[in-house]
Amino acid sequence: MPMNKARKLTLLAAVVAALATTAVATAGSSLSLVAYSTPKTVMGKIIQAWQQTPDGKDVTFSQSYGASTDQARAVGQGLKADVVFLSTGDDVNLLVDDGLVDSRWNRQSYSGIAADTVVVFAVRNGNPKHIKGWADLVKPGVQVVTPNPFSSGSAKWNVLAAYGAERRLGKTDRQATAYVQTLFRHVVSQDSSGRNATNTFLAGKGDVLITYESEAFAARQNGQDIQYVIPRQSMLIELPIAVLKGSANKDVANKFIRFVKSDTAQDLFGRYGFRPVNKKIAAKYADKFPSRPGIFAVDDKIIGGWRNADKVWFDPNKGRMAKIEQAVGGPSSG
Amino acid sequence: MTTFLSVVVLLPIAALVWTSGKHGWHEFWSVVSAPESVAALELTLGAAVIVSGLNAALGTITAWVLVRDDFVGKSLMNAVIDLPFALPTIVGGLTLLALYGPSSPLGIDIAFTRTAIVLALMFETLPFVVRTVQPVLLELDREAEEAARSLGAGEARVFRSIVLPNILPGILSGVALAFARAVGEIGSIVLISGNLPFKTEVAAVFVFNHIQSGDQNGASAVAVVMLVIAFLLLLAIGGLRYLTTRHERNA
């Protein structure tokens, strides 16, 4: 039926046209921010603040939030991004290896870090199981919630914090690794992202959630019924921000990142539960963010930096977490 | 039309089958038989069997009540049955969470349990058996039943020997559709089940998680298994349809 075919072709043309217009990237100043799962509120405020400045005045943003490693992989698969704000340097390295981020990203100011936080234990109000330190997590009957280390940045921090804490207490490499395995025997849920783990905990699962201090803070700020404990041995979480090499708006993106490290933005970080990297602003929030004698960072020699940690712990086939998950019956990948 | 069908349906299927098989059968098998994939598939099939069984019974009862009985609110009941067809699956999950999850007014909390999965699947597959049995029941000739009753057969006997054999193809079609839906369901499950690997991670969630983490091989392997199951169920439904219409044609 010839007329039928003509009609089909016109419809097809209309559909293709519609798809094409939606596919073409919008022109003008716009930035795509791809971030890990929890900083939506504070980034919303920072973006708003930047849009009040001459640099950010006519810049529109598109934002995507999700598990840090998953987001990095999505960018690798084509998710459009100008700026990535991820939760581990490991995930930024993923993009470096994909050729999407310059390998000198951590030579920027503050080593490429936008804000800090620490690993904490979120517990039920009143701390009924009296959880204070890492040893309490492996007491009989204690149920732990942490995300999946193959998809979540938060989970990676938790693993390294657990290991590092034991090393700082004098345990050997083997003993500390055994502790991590024991810990994962107590894990009752491994959601894909830090935020999902928070929601699982808030929905009633588990006695303790290992998470970011900023996330526990955010949950509290949203009226959720929890409190948090900073263990004596804890890990400094450094949250990296970087520009994508292929960004069409590199200048604007770099200006935004500079703003993120400026006093205004750092103050907003402080207000929303993050530890500012800017020392002057950090001092202002000293009471809100107590320090602990045993806080160590990823570059501490017991961890040896992200490249080393990734190879030792998070290699999907030969890493220690792959073996531990297999031993405890956990997920073998994200 | 064939080009459209090829581009929209066949090409994606080809890509999936090719990706899962590109490293050879041995590799495919080792991925599919990994503990986490096996657990996900077992959970999925187990839940689908339970849900299909429950649907077969409850759906038939509901269809019976709608066709053979008459009461106030019957047309409302009839209309409401199609709601899971019309409602987005994520809203379905949210509704179950509202009533049976944390802070439920009933004081129960089944979130993150396998019960939650069964409940979500019951919600989504509710219409299938009802809608496949209804038309068959409507067309059923009551004479044979009347005759059996007048000969002294009890209700149960009448149902078992006369009604059931006639509506069985209808029940089975509904069950096959419900099973297919249950195997593939994700929207209603994602909020309520907690996706705990080895405990409440169904095959669809497994595939989802592995896509996100870049493990396309693992995702494809389990996805192909789900594809094969879908095809087999469609064949079964088609076969049932053929058998019943042949029966009609010969009658």
Next chain:
Amino acid sequence: MSATRRFGLRGIAALYLVAVLLGPLAMVFYRAFAHGLHPLWSSLSDPNTVHAFELTLVITAIAVPVNTLFGIVCALAIVRRRFPGAGIVNAIVDLPLALSPVVVGLMLFLLYGRTGWFGSFFQAHGIQILFATPSLVIATVFVSLPFVAREVVPTLRELGDEQEQAAHTLGASGWQAFWRVTLPSIRWAVVYGVVLTTARCLGEYGAVAVVSGHIEGKTETATLRVQDYYENFNQAGSYGIAIVLAAISVVVLLVMTLLRPKESA
């Protein structure tokens, strides 16, 4: 049938429906308003939420006509042409009913992802398929493919082609016969199929969740926005969008009920 048995069966059916369907639905309406009108309204009027509804409508507005046209043409081919492989075509068209939407999303990744079959081609030309509207449309077209075809095929079969034959002998062209004879007789089947297709498009979640990239204000559909609000501690927003979608579903349900042939004896 004895009275007790009758009431027993009615009771079981009623309990089944209330426990699984109506009770939960009532709870959603309650929860949406539980925090008061203000949080509900501010979430629903949030520009990203408004965009999510718009995006869902745009996708539906593309997928429904495409699948309607396809469904009619396909049904005609299956029933009237009787070509070898018609059975296979029938099975392929039905596949989206049985296949998990997540698998659909995966297949799109394998085709259009950076490492996919056509990924480098589209990337080289600067065309975004994944993580942008095109993949959302393709996914939605796939999952809502069967409905019109499935409704029209049995109707066409029952009708037989005598009327078209008669029209041809009277000198009508193929197109005229279709427009004047076939289409009016399958009219209600098409409308019913369109209603089912629309409902499916509005409610799509699994496939779009995989391919969307969850970019607020760009690739979040209404269903994805429900999840977004839920995960960000905004219950009022989550339940709010849910009741809007539920209200639309109820309208769809009413239309379905009115169009469905009378099915009680």
